[in-house]
Amino acid sequence: MQPADRDGAQADEPIETTPARFGALTRRGALLGIGAVAGVAAVDVGGFAYAGGWLGSSGPDDLTPPRFADRFEQVYGRHDGFRRNHAKGLSATGTFDSTGAGAAVCRAAVFRAGSVGVVGRFSLGGGLPDQSDKPDTVRGLALLFDVGGGQQWRTAMINFPVFTDSTPEGFYERMLASKPRPDTGKPDPQKLAAFLDRHPETVAAMKVIKQLPPSAGFADSSFHGLNAFWFTNSAGASVPVRWSVVPQAAGGAAAPPISVGKDYLFDDLIRVLAQRPLTWRLVLTIGEPGDPTNDATKPWPASRRTIEAGSITITAVQTEEAGNARDVNFDPTVLPDGITASDDPLLAARSAVYARSFSRRAEEPKSPSEVNVRQVLS
Template structure:
């Protein structure tokens, strides 16, 4: 319809109606304002009490001395490389190509817990493995796994509370024991984790340590069947324990030295064991272990054949984000899993900036 029209003869035509631009200007301003608000929210400029990856990473950094160029956690480790060979049963779990091709190249990293890149191996209760598997279709499976079998707390908020409890008190230079006691009183899973730390064996090698996914994931096979799963790398090397006296006498780098000796004699291997959830299992809560009676599939073998220092190896260039997954796998709705992914990204970006700004050469060792 035209904006105006003439009437019958003898009548004055109506005054044309003009559309004012004000409503459109207001709409555009509203959209731009909402975008700016969202950006500020994500950047942490507003809602200062909101838990963001930036705030979380700041708190992790505050638990100890700064080490520019290093990852904020699991700061000490070595690069490793080798192959993954899937089993005949693996394709029943997932349609991911890494479960059907003969051999999958692996780049990874073995590390210890803590933020000190020069810490003593015998003092680290937690050990970790981070891996990148790349299928011949270009799809990647990245994972970051730990020696503990479950997470200490169930949510990112509780994880943040746990991290804050580890901050040194300015008066003593050490964490306030009352804050940790309050955390243990609030979360039964934290008490269970503490019991694991006291009673689980301290193995004498990365090679005989079991590494757990801790978080849950969903696998979908070629037939469209979906399963909630967790997995672990079960060592083929026999377990040998170290008591406290032996740990105290051991060299600060004994894990690296041991791995080098073992690799000189051939590959070091782990079996990939996938546990399948049953109805009622805690898929989205990493602090709740699944019963040992759950069905398991031996899905393949990891063979590590070589190692390099972090200065020379390629593992330092990778963010081992556990939500980088191939088709046929996806993350669960576990909020701790999403938080880990966001914090890893924040840590990676910070250390890349530090390295670009000329962080010391020794700080270019990077960790998960």
């Protein structure tokens, strides 16, 4: 157990996600997958619980954010200098080319026609920087848009279309219910069943996730922002928006090979980018009255209006080191003028724990990144 007075950190999932293997929308099917989705965006557990009122500091035995984070370090061990979740990753650089269409709903400069620089990070969920790549582990794409004028837009996305929990409290309960037992290494099925009985929204979200099995690699993955935000245009009109980035196929490119190599997902990404850029379309989905803005487990109807705001082109990836995305805090509430956070209770909590994680790892000695670009290309 690490000292309880250390700064808090991003929380981590104890078990990898396996959306392709979820059962049907039944309690038994959910039990087969609930432990696997324990960390789908588990970047936020300590902060979630804190913001939801679960964490206190009135007594020596109360669960505080630092103690919560320390317990997750016990799951994976302590890996100095690495993120507590999505520890394995590659930095990336590129551009965002705006079509100008997004300006109809948002006055942020990033949506004016033109180009801005982008810093990004591809990652796998989990707190192990040297974990083996698996096709069904949650994949992340975080982006920082350099809007200009001292403003930035940061977003941390994953390849799931919805989140598994609607509240910090629900997320906290699920993490506790998913804790592996020391004798079996697996979650207690009775605790999971009890959790699912209390949280039908999680079962419903898992059904949605199951309908979209993972793609072959990073290059052909769609990534979703999950939470809703408010976009305001130059006339002062505001609408709720969710966004996704959708891969733009490049002339007959073959799918990444299925491999048993330890880093095969990252290795393939490195090799593809050495040959050509990769492009994703930024798609804004416009909500209508009645669409939930405070519940990331519920998808909006497929009939909702969408706007293709532009294209994100990644031109290179880099081994994580000082000066690139390794040292960026992809706080999803760092927003430019024209975008504001919604009433989703997860957003403020994510921001709080991202800051704690950044502070913690910034003070730690750095270790070499697991994925080495030069080594793959040599």
